[in-house]
Amino acid sequence: MNNKTLQKLLSGRVSIKDRALFYEHMSNLVDGWVTILEALRSFIEKTHNFRLKTELDNLLFFLESGDKISIAMRKIPGFFSEREIALIEAGEESGTIQKSFITLANSMREQDELRSKVVGALIYPLVIVFFLFLAIGVVMIYVIPKITPILVESGGELPFATKALIMSSDFISNNYIVLLALLAVGFFSWKSYITFPTGRLAWDRWKLRSPLMGEVYRNYLLAQIASTLGLLLDSGITIMKALRLAAKSSSNAFVDHIFEGIIYNIAHGKKLGESMREFDPGYELFTPEFIQLIEVSEKTSTVNKVCFKLTEQYRRAIDYALGIMIKFIEPIAILVSGIFVLWFALAIFSAIMGVVQWVGI
Numbered sequence: 078m079n080n081k082t083l084q085k086l087l088s089g090r091v092s093i094k095d096r097a098l099f100y101e102h103m104s105n106l107v108d109g110w111v112t113i114l115e116a117l118r119s120f121i122e123k124t125h126n127f128r129l130k131t132e133l134d135n136l137l138f139f140l141e142s143g144d145k146i147s148i149a150m151r152k153i154p155g156f157f158s159e160r161e162i163a164l165i166e167a168g169e170e171s172g173t174i175q176k177s178f179i180t181l182a183n184s185m186r187e188q189d190e191l192r193s194k195v196v197g198a199l200i201y202p203l204v205i206v207f208f209l210f211l212a213i214g215v216v217m218i219y220v221i222p223k224i225t226p227i228l229v230e231s232g233g234e235l236p237f238a239t240k241a242l243i244m245s246s247d248f249i250s251n252n253y254i255v256l257l258a259l260l261a262v263g264f265f266s267w268k269s270y271i272t273f274p275t276g277r278l279a280w281d282r283w284k285l286r287s288p289l290m291g292e293v294y295r296n297y298l299l300a301q302i303a304s305t306l307g308l309l310l311d312s313g314i315t316i317m318k319a320l321r322l323a324a325k326s327s328s329n330a331f332v333d334h335i336f337e338g339i340i341y342n343i344a345h346g347k348k349l350g351e352s353m354r355e356f357d358p359g360y361e362l363f364t365p366e367f368i369q370l371i372e373v374s375e376k377t378s379t380v381n382k383v384c385f386k387l388t389e390q391y392r393r394a395i396d397y398a399l400g401i402m403i404k405f406i407e408p409i410a411i412l413v414s415g416i417f418v419l420w421f422a423l424a425i426f427s428a429i430m431g432v433v434q435w436v437g438i
Contacts, residue, residue, distance in 0.1 A: 091129045091156075093192070097185035099129070104178035113174070114140055132156045145169055160305060160322045167312035177312065184308055188301070191392060195297060198399040202406035209414050216421065218253060221246035228428045235428055242424040274330070282331040285361055289405055292398040298327055299367060300391035307384030316380075317343060335362055348375055367391075 099120060106116035117140065121133050132153055139149035147166035150157040161181060168177025225243050228235060235243070249256070270276040285295050305326045309319035317340060324336035338356035343349060350372030357363050367387060374383035 091126060091132075093185050093189040095124075095126055095129055097182045097189065099124075099133070100178045100182035100185065104175055104182055107175045107178060113146060146174075158326070160309070160326055163309060163314055163318065163322055164312055167309075167314050171313060180308060180312070184304065187304070191297070191300065191395070195293065195395065195399065198403065202403055202410070205407070205410045209410055212414075213417055214249075216417075217246045217249045222250055224425070236424070238420060239424040239428040242420065277330040278334060281329045282361070284329075285331065289402045293395060293402055295362065296391045296394040296398055298329060298332060298362065299364070300388050300395065301327060302332070303367075303384045303387035303391065307381050307388060310381035310384065316349070320349075332362060348372070349380070350375055 102120045103113070103116050106119065107113060111119075114137070117133060117137050121130055121137065124130050124133070135153050136146075136149050139152050140146060144152070147162050147169055150162045150165060164177045164181055165174065168174040221242060225246070228239060228243070271280045285291055285298075287294070302323045305323040306319050309322060310316065314322075320336055320340050320343070324333045327333070335356045339349070339352040342352035342355065347355075350368050353363050353368045353371065370383050370387060371380065374380045
């Protein structure tokens with residue numbers, strides 16, 4: 078494998094941080110009266126990300142051919158999002174391209190920080206659960222089979238707890254390949270199911286209702302939706318286009334479903350807040366407070382400003398929901414481990430006591 082191939086394999090992904098760095102670089106140089114072409118060339122020279130360098134080389138080619146930057150971005154499908162293109166296009170039309178660059182940079186940094194915060198908070202409980210099941214698996218597959226002959230050959234009648242433990246251990250030890258295969262089949266069946274529109278809609282809707290994690294995910298979506306709407310409306314993009322892009326940015330089929338109805342209503346003269354109530358009557362996505370603030374902002378024509386406030390509010394709500402989730406997961410993990418340890422101890426010690434009584438000691 079040559080160096081170029083290795084570099085491609087190692088640098089095939091463009092992170093949000095990479096994108097934020099690109100837009101920040103463009104903003105700083107354009108603000109210093111450097112042309113977009115020169116700013117783009119200088120960033121291509123300094124970046125070490127192979128995929129980013131390749132796509133920006135394509136962008137540079139289209140710009141040198143005379144295209145506007147928003148048009149050139151559209152000619153690179155799958156790399157630039159519709160949200161990015163819309164903000165750049167709005168900046169070109171209003172002569173504030175530098176503002177569009179820095180807006181995208183700041184937005185992506187905030188998005189990356191939010192995602193890192195959620196992932197970082199989830200790592201601790203996930204590690205606890207992983208090691209809990211790992212410990213139970215090791216005990217059931219390796220420890221119990223080692224001590225089973227001693228207990229069985231003692232000649233005494235084994236207590237129910239000991240029998241149950243041995244039977245469970247035998248079942249897992251003798252069938253763990255089958256159990257893993259069933260888990261794999263279940264996983265791939267689920268992956269296949271969510272590739273269909275109805276399956277994806279049901280799954281994305283369930284994520285909002287799921288215990289513990291549902292509230293965190295809902296707040297994350299609301300913060301993302303409010304942020305996208307605020308940025309796009311503040312850049313002069315129409316409410317219809319902003320709503321479509323906000324729905325797309327969520328990557329959630331249930332959100333898309335709700336926003337389709339909202340967009341249809343607005344196209345027929347209804348208000349945003351009213352449409353939110355109509356297509357989310359059970360408050361599965363939007364909270365009553367979210368809709369109320371949108372309704373108030375419509376009356377004062379300050380929807381974009383209120384969206385920024387909602388973004389901050391629901392980012393704080395994520396912290397609160399994460400704290401509650403972790404507080405629940407910890408005692409649940411401790412309870413499960415405690416029950417297993419108690420069962421193990423009861424099974425072993427009751428068997429030992431039975432053997433002692435049987436030999437008459």
